[in-house]
Amino acid sequence: MTEELLLKELKRYFGFDAFKGLQLDVIQSLMDQKDVFAIMPTGGGKSLCYQMPALIQEGTAIVVSPLIALMKNQVDALRGISNEEGVAHVINSSLNKREIKSVKADIVNGVTKLLYVAPESLSKEENIEFLKSVKISFLAIDEAHCISEWGHDFRPEYRNLRHIIDQIAVNVPVIAVTATATPKVQQDIIKNLNISGAAVFKDSFNRPNLYYEVRPKTKNVDGDIIRFVKQNEGKSGIIYCLSRKRVEELAQVLQVNGIKAVPYHAGLDGKTRARHQDMFLMEDTDVVVATIAFGMGIDKPDVRFVIHNDMPKSIESYYQETGRAGRDGGEGHCLSFYSYQDIEKLEKFMSGKPVSEQEIGMALLNEVVAYAETTISRRKFILHYFGEEFDNETGAGGDMDDNIRFPKKMLEAGKEAELALEVVNQTNEKYKLKDLVNVLIGKENALIKSHRIHESRYFGHGKNHADFYWTALIRQLLIEGYLQKDIETYGVIKLTDKGRSFIKSPKGFTISEPQDYGIGLYDSVSKVKSGGDEVLVKMLKDLRKKMAKAKEIPPYVIFQDPSLEDMSIKYPITLDELTQVHGVGEGKAKKYGSDFLLLISQYVEENEIERAQDMIVKSTGINSALKLYIIQSIDRKLPLEDIASAKGMKMNDFLNELESIVNSGTKLNIDYCIDELFDEDQIEDLEAYFMESESEQIDDAVSEFDGEYDTEELRIFRLKFISEMGH
Numbered sequence: 001m002t003e004e005l006l007l008k009e010l011k012r013y014f015g016f017d018a019f020k021g022l023q024l025d026v027i028q029s030l031m032d033q034k035d036v037f038a039i040m041p042t043g044g045g046k047s048l049c050y051q052m053p054a055l056i057q058e059g060t061a062i063v064v065s066p067l068i069a070l071m072k073n074q075v076d077a078l079r080g081i082s083n084e085e086g087v088a089h090v091i092n093s094s095l096n097k098r099e100i101k102s103v104k105a106d107i108v109n110g111v112t113k114l115l116y117v118a119p120e121s122l123s124k125e126e127n128i129e130f131l132k133s134v135k136i137s138f139l140a141i142d143e144a145h146c147i148s149e150w151g152h153d154f155r156p157e158y159r160n161l162r163h164i165i166d167q168i169a170v171n172v173p174v175i176a177v178t179a180t181a182t183p184k185v186q187q188d189i190i191k192n193l194n195i196s197g198a199a200v201f202k203d204s205f206n207r208p209n210l211y212y213e214v215r216p217k218t219k220n221v222d223g224d225i226i227r228f229v230k231q232n233e234g235k236s237g238i239i240y241c242l243s244r245k246r247v248e249e250l251a252q253v254l255q256v257n258g259i260k261a262v263p264y265h266a267g268l269d270g271k272t273r274a275r276h277q278d279m280f281l282m283e284d285t286d287v288v289v290a291t292i293a294f295g296m297g298i299d300k301p302d303v304r305f306v307i308h309n310d311m312p313k314s315i316e317s318y319y320q321e322t323g324r325a326g327r328d329g330g331e332g333h334c335l336s337f338y339s340y341q342d343i344e345k346l347e348k349f350m351s352g353k354p355v356s357e358q359e360i361g362m363a364l365l366n367e368v369v370a371y372a373e374t375t376i377s378r379r380k381f382i383l384h385y386f387g388e389e390f391d392n393e394t395g396a397g398g399d400m401d402d403n404i405r406f407p408k409k410m411l412e413a414g415k416e417a418e419l420a421l422e423v424v425n426q427t428n429e430k431y432k433l434k435d436l437v438n439v440l441i442g443k444e445n446a447l448i449k450s451h452r453i454h455e456s457r458y459f460g461h462g463k464n465h466a467d468f469y470w471t472a473l474i475r476q477l478l479i480e481g482y483l484q485k486d487i488e489t490y491g492v493i494k495l496t497d498k499g500r501s502f503i504k505s506p507k508g509f510t511i512s513e514p515q516d517y518g519i520g521l522y523d524s525v526s527k528v529k530s531g532g533d534e535v536l537v538k539m540l541k542d543l544r545k546k547m548a549k550a551k552e553i554p555p556y557v558i559f560q561d562p563s564l565e566d567m568s569i570k571y572p573i574t575l576d577e578l579t580q581v582h583g584v585g586e587g588k589a590k591k592y593g594s595d596f597l598l599l600i601s602q603y604v605e606e607n608e609i610e611r612a613q614d615m616i617v618k619s620t621g622i623n624s625a626l627k628l629y630i631i632q633s634i635d636r637k638l639p640l641e642d643i644a645s646a647k648g649m650k651m652n653d654f655l656n657e658l659e660s661i662v663n664s665g666t667k668l669n670i671d672y673c674i675d676e677l678f679d680e681d682q683i684e685d686l687e688a689y690f691m692e693s694e695s696e697q698i699d700d701a702v703s704e705f706d707g708e709y710d711t712e713e714l715r716i717f718r719l720k721f722i723s724e725m726g727h
Helices: 003-014 023-031 046-056 068-080 097-108 125-132 156-168 183-193 221-231 244-256 270-281 315-322 340-350 355-373 378-385 414-426 433-441 446-450 467-479 497-504 534-551 561-570 586-606 624-635 640-646 651-663 671-677 680-692 698-704 711-725
Strands: 036-039 060-064 088-091 114-117 136-141 174-178 199-202 210-216 236-240 261-264 287-290 303-308 332-338 410-412 483-485 493-495 510-512
Touching: 003 023, 003 046, 023 036, 023 046, 023 199, 036 046, 036 183, 046 060, 046 068, 046 114, 046 136, 046 174, 060 156, 068 088, 068 114, 088 097, 125 156, 136 156, 156 183, 174 183, 210 378, 221 244, 221 303, 221 332, 244 261, 244 287, 261 270, 270 287, 303 315, 315 332, 315 355, 315 378, 332 355, 340 355, 355 378, 355 467, 378 467, 414 433, 414 467, 414 493, 414 497, 433 446, 433 467, 467 483, 467 510, 493 497, 534 561, 534 586, 624 640, 624 651, 640 651, 651 711, 671 711, 680 698, 680 711, 698 711
Parallel strands: 036 174, 036 199, 060 114, 060 136, 088 114, 136 174, 210 332, 236 287, 236 303, 261 287, 303 332
Antiparallel strands: 410 510, 483 493
């Protein structure tokens, strides 16, 4: 069929005047009865590549799809553009006998042009026998990456598709489409489907309208998300979380902070999921907080932001999920919150799986870590991962990420690059990144010993730099094409011709200053730059000091530093707003708050500061039950260790909770514990220290008493002191 005729059919069925990207080439190849393998980005119009040929050809096209939601969405859309209700059908286990009979009648009568099936349904003997008896135009495999065990969403039942296809119709063309496939996965798909002669089409993975950003994940991540969403008020967005529990918690937090948000996960009943999905599509809600199941096949073109509360398990998942933003070519902000602790949780989840699955999972996860920690262009990183070169100077969207907009400090690393390449060469290109780093910093392990690498002259030659430095450097050498990861032995690093040339003729190599995203690096609000009003913080500290002298108590008993810093961000001017400040409860707000509120109110007025009310993050009261249990248990004089144990809490976490309760203004009488831990003289000494000390740091107290008390004991005494002095 000519291009002119295909354009007429495109306009007739879909209302478009022109094809997008590679759509025309893919459709023409399929119409010419060729096998086709098409890799197109999310939003690139993959589904049209098989829908249109099915609509204009004789017979029924079988579309294999992994998700019911995706199938339902496409069937509804196809029925909307056709006069025939039966133009598209789904066959699955939810249909009764009467419904299945009706579907088969439509196929036999030539009404049905597309039949959507899951692999499990297609493999049933009765379905195979029926489909053998009717005219099949071609077979389409959507989400084809599910075929590959190297893919991020491997489904074993997909591996048997070729065998089933041959039983139904030997010579029908096959079209496999996916949005996410690394070179390794592409090879695996072609091999498994036995379509080595297929016409292969690879559209660019680049989505130039998307802005990529990764922020450190703090304990104040709820506040960070709320601020971002309120700054984008009225816009549609998706927030992804890894667990159902987190989805529910975050959706509640958003709701109580005035944001129209609904949860979506597999634990909700079907009616609730469908209602929440429709609310999002119909713009009755702005935000969907979801697990990764949401969005597969959902075509909402004007999603303006995608937030990852947790980093996903693979770059493929990340690309697919962020790809749901800006599908209309408009704004699309992709914001992720990263903490290495989240990666450790994912690693633990994998521990019970077969070894081969663990290895693949870890390799995919390592790429996610590399992306989160990279200091180069995030767009370049993603495109390189999918085997595509990108030049930030000339490429579309070259400046659309945080690393390019806010570049890190640059370092000259020519000698270090030469050393890293030489180590790859000297270890016979057999090592993965982690082992190469161990060789460079001189860290022995069983593999290194078995190859006797620890005895070589270059072992430990790079120990003047930390492990994260070498990790970042090798990742940048991979991106720049001096090294490559071998496809067959996933994760093993090899030299390229460019890398060998560098060893022979070393030259300069500039890298962005690597950062250490160590475990727990961002686990506390107080460890992160507040970004508050430094002038106001100083004024608040002066007021606190003056008030403390008048009341003859240490300043930190009134409000601790993190509370003052939070005030300088939120500018509270009412008691209700003050209780939403970090570490300030109702009791403490009433007792000490009035002078602080007056100072802040005057400061705001004098400096004409526009207060952003979205900074006030309201709590859902999720922890109120725990707080009540702790207070009641202490009233009953139960041992602190027993209270912590009853709630499955480590002592450190339990003391954090107690400190939160006391610092927010609730009095706890723990004299019964104090009397067991300390004698009268010790109590007198400790009271004198805490009364005179201006420091709220427990480490200072440990040093002062020269190890006489451990950290836990001093924290418990400080709880008594603040509880009594603050009330």
